Amino acid sequence: MRRVFLTFGILMCLACQPAVSVEVQPSADLEMTSELFIRIIKTTQTDRMGVLETWRRGADGQFHLDRTFPICTWSGELGPKLREGDGQSPEGFYFVRPTSLNPDSSYHLSFNLGYPNTFDRAHYRTGSFLMVHGECVSIGCYAMTNDGIDEIYADVEAAFAGGQSFVRVHIFPFEMTGENLDAKTENPNYAFWENLKTGWDWFERERIPPNVTVAQKIYQFSESE
Numbered sequence: 001m002r003r004v005f006l007t008f009g010i011l012m013c014l015a016c017q018p019a020v021s022v023e024v025q026p027s028a029d030l031e032m033t034s035e036l037f038i039r040i041i042k043t044t045q046t047d048r049m050g051v052l053e054t055w056r057r058g059a060d061g062q063f064h065l066d067r068t069f070p071i072c073t074w075s076g077e078l079g080p081k082l083r084e085g086d087g088q089s090p091e092g093f094y095f096v097r098p099t100s101l102n103p104d105s106s107y108h109l110s111f112n113l114g115y116p117n118t119f120d121r122a123h124y125r126t127g128s129f130l131m132v133h134g135e136c137v138s139i140g141c142y143a144m145t146n147d148g149i150d151e152i153y154a155d156v157e158a159a160f161a162g163g164q165s166f167v168r169v170h171i172f173p174f175e176m177t178g179e180n181l182d183a184k185t186e187n188p189n190y191a192f193w194e195n196l197k198t199g200w201d202w203f204e205r206e207r208i209p210p211n212v213t214v215a216q217k218i219y220q221f222s223e224s225e
Contacts, residue, residue, distance in 0.1 A: 030056040036159035040171040062207035069148045072136035078173040079189045084126045090115045093212040096167040108134030108146045109153045118214040176200035
């Protein structure tokens with residue numbers, strides 16, 4: 001009987017211990033050089049400055065969330081970048097290539113998002129050197145902490161080293177649920193965001209980022225290879 005009470009007491013003490021935080025590790029089949037996709041969300045319900053997500057293709061052919069990084073800061077308001085000097089951080093669908101990487105950046109490390117893309121140019125939008133970088137300061141870029149950009153930059157480098165020719169970067173103003181978009185019907189960017197939502201929904205449904213082209217001044221989506 002004494003042994004039973006002793007065991008019960010030990011269990012009760014363990015139950016009162018504070019919970020231990022455990023970092024979730026990516027699936028075993030998500031190697032550092034597996035195909036990488038980046039999604040940026042300017043603002044979420046829990047992160048006012050938003051998040052940068054890294055996703056990797058798994059053995060099942062679909063992409064799985066690998067890690068989430070809080071954005072340190074971005075500039076402007078919700079909505080796309082329109083012109084050079086407007087201080088807006090862009091929204092839309094972009095590609096990062098090996099030549100986009102800048103290990104000697106004045107902002108610790110950086111990679112160029114490729115703004116303006118075909119869609120931006122079709123709408124006569126201007127701007128240059130729109131980056132994801134470190135140092136937590138932005139005049140149109142997405143600024144991360146230096147520790148954050150160290151890890152993101154390494155992931156992009158590893159993807160290229162593994163044979164990936166470009167990394168898709170999809171940028172959204174908010175989580176593109178129907179409810180969130182319906183709350184923006186009076187916003188002048190509503191039609192643009194409706195177009196972005198089609199790309200968001202494609203990935204949410206298929207868990208594979210779509211191929212993105214531009215026709216008649218709108219984004220078009222099709223199955224990617």
